[in-house]
Amino acid sequence: MKKIFKFFLFDLKRTFLVPAIAVVLYIINAATEFGAMGRDLLSFSVSGFEKADKAAEIYLYIFCGLILASLIYRTVTDDKLFKKARIDPKTVFLSRLFSAAVFCFLFATFALLLGTARLAILKNRNEDMFYVKDYPFIFSLFGKRGTYMLFGLSVGFSVAVAYSFVFMIHQAITSDFHPAAKVAFIAALAAVGVFALVVPYRFVSVGNVGTSVYGAGLPVGNISYAAIRNFTAAHYYQQVLPSPVVIKCAVCWNILHIPALVVGAAIIILGFLSHSFFSIKENADYIYGGKKK
């Protein structure tokens, strides 16, 4: 147990190597904004807000991409070392998911504190700037704690689901299975992926979880056309909801939607179990086409 914890700390340290760039991006983002303030560009037009909204969305994609890239990078580079050091791949997989979650939580906390500071400065500078609390990427302690948590959970969960997919593909490719078996597995996995994206919108949600908590009415029901077109419900939400932070969460993974949550969790568990399957020599021998002798 002590060894597992030590490994988790080691992996957590490695997690920060690549996504640390995300923090730098956030600081640049803030600096640019204050720079604009300095040039007396104190008011945003409506179109300015739309631009900011778009920028925040792109920023979020970059952030998710960086965490995912970090997980994939470390799978490719570190796993050979871990295998040699006899560290159980399941420990590696779980540790990596946990470290990604911890990173998301710390990053969101950082964003919350920085956002609070930014908002405080903006309010201090100009009373009329109070409305910047609606600025999509400012998480602040001034009443946005719920959406901030939602954001952190959504990003973390999305990365975990995406990484589970990547992990399974990596396991399949590096296994000793017959090439045809690998292709069949990856094709099946792709089908599961499409299902995972569609299923939340094929089934009516159990309930509007979180609706009252976050004060934003989340639409539920059969909107699969939107899911297929946009892969997430973000586009749909943007059309009907005014709450930008909720939109950003939906861009990643709608964790307020029970079927989506269940399917996502199933994929993570599948990722955890995949190693057991691929590491069984008898499976490889069987699928390879019988005895090799």
Added chain:
Amino acid sequence: MAYEENRGKINFGGELIYKRYGKKTVLNNASFRIERGGIVGIFGLNGAGKTTLLNILSGLDGNFKGSLLKTDFTDVAYASQKDFFPPDMRIKDYLNFEATFSEGFDKEKIRGKLAAAKISEKSFIFSLSSGLKQYFKFLSAVFGGKSVVLLDEPFSNLDVNLRGEVVNTLIDLTDENRLFLITTHEIKELERLIDGFFILSGGALSEYYDAEEIVGKSGKSVEEFYRETVNEKNI
């Protein structure tokens, strides 16, 4: 076939190891058993399957037919030819990693050897020359605190000084409770160290040859004996 000197019990080897890559059979029911500690060589021509055998013996390659005598791989260190270091890892990070996760890993000894070879611990491993990297892998394996140490071509790309260091380190570390199983083409370098050797050819291992016995009886060096055995007898 057993290695019969009065030394510590090791019991290392494999039975009927069979391995193929695609249609090419690399190991064809190779069997051997080493029961005592010491330095043992596995010699063979290029492509004979030496690295494949070590990969299997170290537990890195689990896809083969046959059985191993030692399946507790946590007690086996392996300096492979292939790199396994993350490219962004520094020497000191790797030493800390091994010291945390490998019991008996002697970080201080390695640090001393690195300092003597003027290799900075702050260096990224990928930035080391292939010779220095090979030397670093050698040090990590032999000071790993394991009772079985597998070394795949430990002399490759090393300059004369480091070759001398490798030989001296092996002499210092040899004891009856540890087995050093070494594959190499540099038989001359190993000749004065080894207790015995196997020849890997045609996917199978020869009987165990006792180095002292070979030299005493035939009056030939181990290298000469090996060359004659491989070429003339065509095993």
